[in-house]
Amino acid sequence: MTLAAIIPAFAHRGVTSRPHPAADLLARRYGADSPLDAEALGPDQWNEVLTGLLSHKSVRAYRDAPLPEGTLETLVAAAQSAPTSSNLQAWSVVAVTDPARKARFATWAQNQAHIEQAPLFLVWLADLSRLDGLAKATVGDAAGLDYLETLIVAITDATMAAQNAVVAAESLGLGTVYIGAIRNETEAVAAELRLPPKVLPLFGLCVGYADPARPAAVKPRLPQSVVLHHERYVATGVEAATAAYDAQVRDFYAQQGIDAPAWSQTVSARVRGPAALSGRHRLRQILVDFGFPLL
Template identity: 60%
Template sequence: MSTATAPASSTAHADALRALEARYGTPWSAPLPAWNETLDSLLAHRSVRNYADRPLPEGTLETLIAAAQSASTSSNLQTWSVVAIEDPERKARLAALAANQSQVREAPLFLVWLADLSRLEAAGQRTDTSIEGLHYLETLVVGMIDAALAAQNAVVALESLGMSAVYIGAIRNRPEQVAAELGLPPRVMPVFGMCVGYPDETRPAAIKPRLPQPVVLHREQYNVPSQVGEIAQYDEVTRAFQTSQGQSAAGWTARSLARWRSAESLHGRDRLRDALNALGFELR
C-alpha cells in the first residue's frame, strides 16, 4: 500500500516546493500529486565529505547491508559483495590509493562495493557445471549494476537514520592494489567506495542542482532539440552554485568536459581493461 499523500497543508506544500527548487536551482512549476517523508529524504541527498568524530550505533552496518540486499538484483544472481573497513590504517592505505581523499580516512566506516562473479564460478566448479557465460562482458555489467543498486539502497537507508555518505569512484584508480589490500579472489572487481558517518554540522554540505528534467526525461522518443538551451540555462545555475560554494564558476559543461579531456584526466582508469584482465575477467 502506498504511503504517499498529497501535502496536507500550505506548510507541507511549501516544504515540497523548496525541496524541488533546491534540487534544480530553479522554480518548480509541475503539479505535486503526492508527497511524503521518503521524498523529503531523497531530495535532500547531498555528498558529504566532512564527518563528525562520532561512532556509529551498534548494528548500523548490518542494517545497511539488509537494506542493500533488499534492492533488485538481476535474476536473483546477487553478483555483488561489499568489504567494510573500520581499521584506521587500512582506511589510510585505501585513501592513498584513491587520490588521497581525506574523507576516506575520516569517515568511521568505509565500504568498498564489489562486482563479484567468484561465488558463481566456485559454485560451477563444485557442481562440475559449465560457466562459460561468466566470462562475457555482459556478466560483469550485471555485477556492476547489482552493486550500484545495492549501494544506493544503503545510502537511502543510512540517510533515513541521520547519517550521510559520499561515493568514491577513485577506488578504480588502482584496482589491482585495492584488490590486493582487500584480499579479493579472482573475478571480483572493486566498483566504488563509500564513506559513511554522521555529517560534521560545522561544515555542512549543500544540495547540488541537477540537470533540468527536459534534458534527462524523454517522452516516447529521445528529444535532441531541447538539450542545448536547457543545458545553457543549467550552466548558469551551476555557476551560481559554484560561486556560492567558493569554487571557480566553470559551469557544468566546461567542468564535465574537463573530466574527459585526455587519458590522463582519467587518473589511471584509462587502463581499466588491463586491470580487469589482471583481476581475472576475460571480457569476451
C-alpha cells in the first residue's frame, strides 16, 4: 500500500511512498516468515515506540564515553514507572560505576569485557528487605515473605522495572546488555554490594554508547506460530519451525563472520544438566541462606 493510499492528503502533494519502517525490522526478526504485512500497516497500527522495540539488540562493545548528567535518574524513573504487583515495589537497583568494582563483576561473569567498558553497570535486585522491616513494624509479622509466591512477585517486579530501563536507554540512543552471569557468583556479588538478608541479585545490565566499530545486529526470533497460541496451547509444527529457525540463526551469525553451532544445539546444551548452569545449580540453597525459605 502506498503512503498516498494510507494518508489521502498526501495524494495531492506528489509524495512518493517509501518502504514502511516495520518492513525491514520484521524481516530482520522473522526472515521471510513475517507475521505482518508491513506495507498494509496504517498510521494507527505502527509508531516510533514499536520501531524502537523491534530495533532492540544487545550491545557487547561500548565506546569510552560517559553518560549525560541525569541519565541514571531518568532510567530509574522509567523503571519505577513499570507496573508492580499490588504496588509492593519489591525491587531495588545498585548503580556501579567504579572501574575496580566493574572489573570484579566482569571476572565473576566469566570475563565479559563489556562490563568494564560500559560506563554504567546496573545490578537489579529482588528486594523483600524493605517490606520485611515495614510489615514487622506495622503489623508485627511478615511471614508471607517466606513463600515462593512472594519471591516470584519480587522477581517479576524487578524484571519489569529493568526492561523499562532498557527501553528508555535505547530510546536515548544508548546500548544495553543484561548480564545473568553474575548469578554464577551470587554470594560474591551480594558481599560486594553489602546486600542485607531477603535481597537477591538477579542480573546486571551494562549501559553505554555502542562502539560503532563493532556494531550489534537485530537477532532473529522463533516464528510466532510456535510462541503465539489462540485460545488453547497447541504444540504442533515446532520441529519444522525449529529447523527453519536454526537456518536463520546460522545465516545471522555467518553475516558476522561467526561459525556458530545451530540454535537448537546451543540452547539444548544450555539446559542439558547442572554442569552447564555454571554454578547456578546451587541457587536454591543460596536463596535459603539469603533468607528466602521458599515455603
